[in-house]
Every structure is written in structure tokens, then in C-alpha cells.
Amino acid sequence: AQTVTQSQPEMSVQEAETVTLSCTYDTSESDYYLFWYKQPPSRQMILVIRQEAYKQQNATENRFSVNFQKAAKSFSLKISDSQLGDAAMYFCAYGNSNYQLIWGAGTKLIIKP
Amino acid sequence: GAGVSQSPSNKVTEKGKDVELRCDPISGHTALYWYRQSLGQGLEFLIYFQGNSAPDKSGLPSDRFSAERTGGSVSTLTIQRTQQEDSAVYLCASSPGVAGGLETQYFGPGTRLLVL
Secondary structure, rough: OEEOOOOHHHHHHOOOOEEEEEEEOOOOOOOOOEEEEEEEEOOOOOOEEEEEEOOOOOOOEEEEEEEOOOOOEEEEEEEEOOOOHEEEEEEEEEEEEOOEEOOOOOOOEEEOO | OOEOOOOOOOOEEOOOEEEEEEEEOOOOOEEEEEEEEEOOOOEEEEEEEEOOOOOEEOOOOOEEEEEEEOOOOOOOEEEOOOOOHOOEEEEEEEOOOHHHHHOEEEEEEOOEEEEE
């Protein structure tokens, strides 16, 4: 069975600095997607970035980028130039041809002004 | 609408009462998901609807929980005889329904349920 592990319950970063959130997963499949979702205090789960496993190039969305290491089964999220609005819970999720997403436990990101 | 909507936003009920939570997915999305998120936890899958197929109810924690989806659109999650451990945020998501877990799920704002 697939599993997703986020080993950092909480991270903090100074505003304008860079922070990396870790995620590892376990699977024997070759075709899958990985997602980072953000959940601010408003509770709305918002997609930050996604990565297709077959793509070697790391996904990037503005200040957000991933370091996808397929062999190591690692999928970390890097946030550059951190802003106060980035403060939220961040969840890593794994999806395959089965519809169920497998979720990590989340990392709480605190931005220090 | 532009996104997934859920109602009510918050619900406070007494132990033993029934509650209904509503989800209105993005127009055209055939896949609909219900999740439960307990305080400080990740998401727990509850149920999945895809088009006219029979729903996957494998995540429902007990027979007090049920859900239906009328006309392939709006879904209602019903919790009968609520218990204090049912207190959580209930999130609904929808997706186009063409690629299973290989597509992005779009979430509603959730319903926070508090059972006293």
C-alpha cells in the first residue's frame, strides 16, 4: 500500500527567506502524481503545485518549486521569498489511477515578520 | 458556480441528533469526494462518487454515516445519531472524473461540525 510521510509537524521561516518542506512516499507503481496542497485558516484546501511522475523536470509555480527525486521517493516543496500569506498547513498527497489520494499528516508553516 | 461550495459553514448540534451536510461541486465535474479532517490531522477519505456508478463507501466509519448524490451533481452527507467523536471539518472535493487520482481535486471550504 502507498504511504505518504511528512516528518516536519511544524516549520518556521523569516519573511522573505526560503523554506523547504519535506515529503516522502512509498509506492511500487511507476505512474502517479504528487501534489502539494495548502490549507490556510479559512480551511479551503488549495492546490499549490503538482508533479507527474513521468516528468523528469521539477514543477515550478512562481515562488513555489519542488525537488522530485523519484528513485529516493522524495517530493519536497521549496517556497522562495516567503510571504505572510504563505502561513498555512501544507499537505503532500499521492495519486494514481485509483481515485483515492493518499495524504500526509501535514506541516504547519509559520512565517515570522 | 466558480468553485465547490459547501453548506453550512459551521454546524453545532447536540449528541444524538442527525445532521446533513451539503456539497455543490464544480459544474461538469463527475467525480465527487467527501473527506473528514479531525483537529490537527490529515484528510480521511469517506466516500467517492463517479458519474452514475455505485459509490465507493469504503471510508465511511460507521453505518451512522451515509451520502447520496442526486442527479450527478449535489451531494448530501448525513450523520445520524451524532457522537462527540464526529466533531471535525468535513471537506468535499470534485474533479473532472476522467483520470482518477491523476487529476487535481478542487476543494470546498468545508463544514465545521461540533457535537456537544
